[in-house]
Amino acid sequence: MYHNKKITVFSHLLVWFVLFSMPYVLSYGQDQEIMRVFAHFWIPLVFYAIVFYLNYILLIDRYLFRKNTIAFVGINIVLISFFLLLREELESTFFQELVRKVPKNSEGSGPPFQMFIYVQMLSYMAPLLFAIAIKTTQRWVKTEAESKEAANFKLKSELQHLHYQLQPHFFFNSLNNIYSLVDISPEQAKSSIHSLSKLMRYMLYETNMEKVTLSKEIDFMKKYIDLMKLRVSDKTSVKYSFPSDNTGIQIAPLLFISLIENAFKHGVSASKESQIDIAMSCDGKTVLFNISNDNFPKKVADKSGSGIGLQNLEKRLALLYPDKYTFTNKVIDNRFFVTLAIETA
Structure with a gap:
């Protein structure tokens, strides 16, 4: 001035x-x-x-x-x-x-x-x-x-609201998974609580920044997938593939976790065989994320299937990456396919 x-x-x-x-x-x-x-x-x-x-x-x-x-x-x-x-x-x-x-x-x-x-x-x-x-x-x-300045303040406030909305939602879903293990496998429940504490530490202390490195986000997703795998039966196959090299890409935190949560909520059956496939790749500064799972829709009375995570994701994408992302989802042969591409530069 x-x-x-x-x-x-x-x-x-x-x-x-x-x-x-x-x-x-x-x-x-x-x-x-x-x-x-x-x-x-x-x-x-x-x-x-x-x-x-x-x-x-x-x-x-x-x-x-x-x-x-x-x-x-x-x-x-x-x-x-x-x-x-x-x-x-x-x-x-x-x-x-x-x-x-x-x-x-x-x-x-x-x-x-x-x-x-x-x-x-x-x-x-x-x-x-x-x-x-x-x-x-x-x-x-x-x-x-x-x-x-007012628009930027409104944007930051809305993003902060969505971020705070995601944290209890994530915590609630994780606690439900751990609760199901308490009677079946107390040792696994203890291990899950320890893993959850690490995940929450990341969410509380490292995701307050506008962007994090993609490698940190990948490490967070791997730990979350491993935590979720503890509660599924042998009838469920979970495969994932992430870039192993440090890409140097910076990205907004917690964008992909809702898709993984959604796959475990709607793609796992207690009595039928099911499969979840997760793949991420990078093309220059563009991050491509694909996930597919069997489609087992939740009942209307089941509040865990309310879809708040996907609604949150679409709002955050529109605010953070306007005109720089594509998000599609569809059901083919009773399998749910999601594709998300984000231009980070």
């Missing part, structure tokens, strides 16, 4: 320096009378500057932008009229030799006095309109900046 203020001050000084230098530049090589330059150029420029800065600093904000147009116009008419009279008085008092009076009864010797006043009034309109144009532009830029 301080830097921008210095640039603004420098720009104003430069403009007025150029304007005050124009008489010398335009009359270069000709006889120059300093008194003529002073009377006909510098004095009007000083008046123009006063009109400009009075409006720029005070009058436009106080009257024009507050819809008090009549007062604004009236003050400027009085101000310009005062400077016109003052200029006439200065020229007739201090610069008599430079001012050639036009005889009242002569014809063709010069423009009528009314026309002279009209032209002078128009000349004072230039700094006035210029001040209005600059202030209006500055106000528009400020409004746009505030609008963008």
